[in-house]
Amino acid sequence: MPLERRPAIAVIGVGNALRGDDGAGPAVLGRLRAECPAGVELCESDGEVTGLLDALSGRRAAIVVDAVCSGAEAGTVHCWRDDGPALAVLRSSTHALGVADALALAEALQRRPHRVTVVAIEARHFAPGEPLSPPVAQAVDPAAAVVRRELAHWLQEVPPCTSSR
């Protein structure tokens, strides 16, 4: 879809549903599918930087939903608006480029949405083939509720389908 015709808001679920708690982002996206408001696009991302950058581009606002390890109790739902501590926590590798780099690159390339919220679920287990661990599974609905509240707030300010970027 051409950038100028994209929904103005994206919810980007980052993660791998086949890697235990790394599936938190896709799981939250799954909850939102049944009742996605007009003007909002739900995007899945495996965290690869060019794909993430593409999902962020042409939006006025974006919510990134991801699993994080910040040291909090497993299942804790974080909501970080704009920069906050999100970038540091999301930088998880000395080599691969991920969510933090995609947001920073989007900023440098003038492709970053005006508003970015990161909704993150504190994760613990990432074993291949495992489902979400119980505390993370229990946090999916509360995280989806945080996303919905954020969207409701934005949709009052950002009329759907009027992307002007």
Next chain:
Amino acid sequence: MTRADQSRTIKVDYLARVEGEGALTIRLKGGVVEDVKLRIFEPPRFFEAFLQGRSFAEAPDITARICGICPVAYMMSAAHAVERAFGVEVGGALRELRRLLYCGEWIESHVLHIFMLHAPDFLGYDDAIQIARDHRELVEAALRLKQLGNDIVTAVGGREIHPVNVRVGGFYKAPAAADLQRLRERLVWGCGFARQALEFVAGLPFPDFEQDYTFVSLRHHLEYPMNEGRLASSRGLDCDVAAFEEHIEERHVAYSNALQATLRDGGHYMVGPLARFNLNYERLPAGVRAAAAAVGLGHGCRNPFKSIIVRAVEVLYALEEALRIIDAYQAPPRPAVPVQPRAGEGMACTEAPRGILYHHYRIGDDGLIESARIVPPTAQNQRAIEEDLRRLVPRYLRLSDAGLSLQCERAIRNYDPCISCATHFLKTTVERG
């Protein structure tokens, strides 16, 4: 500033902008480098043991998981090695499709390294984000080019990371010609941008650091090597890849979780773009050689810092090669040649973006793998990296430990090391004693 005649130890605890976890320790005494150790502490990954008792058919998919940057290389080396064990030959359009898949991987891996990991070193930036701010159009185009590499891998392999369409004997499904033709317009654009990128990287400032390397790569009598060829060196080695272990040995050193490879008769050696370029220069199309010559890169380049230029040359080549393959492609009558398991051994090398990747399998008559051996490119380059550092460090003794560490990290990134592969890196320590 520390005086050059004092002893000091410089440690880099975590090497950034390399694949995996590793560290570097340099011990200096009286301005002389006493010891250089590239310590790969990424845990051993035991892939060779995982493969024992598994079906031959699983080797490409299991070994692909060794690396998220070069899974195609693992799939190709595994498939070729098993095919050699079974006496299977894959030719025609299927061979061309494998080459196209490899073009995609070279493009995505090289473009990521050139612009995101390596170029910041030459421009005095901490990371690629700063390049993006100052060279926005260049980075936008580089990201488009990387995406094109990903999309080639998706078109042939079914998925951009860890493709799912590769099997021993060929593919599960051959793409339709029309699906590949959809990439054509972007490939034509890519060839144009790759020439601009080549000019950009050739204009970076390079230290004068020519070294007398032994280069090792595949060499093919007709083409720039990717999937096939003989094992060749710049000092006269020329043998079938089945003789790899006769000429190259791996040793365990206590400070590293990656085995170090050396030539049995000649010590350390270099694999990767510089080796491929120098051993296969004549196999590059005249237009690509001319583009390299136009930016001052000719046959015989021995400066590892200029590997960034060679990578850009290989990106241009991979794009032109992908165009050639797509324009000539007609879907094959079947997506794979029949494979009949039999007891045997098979060895193969293919050219991963970082250099030759060797696989050796012994397979039983039930088709189960009895033993596996994998020698990745970074394991082969470890000694060459250490030797570069031994020669480079004396030039920078006047620098602070932080400044010296930075120069060492730069030298390591010349090799685009993939430590995740090699353990099957980086923390730098400089000891000035």
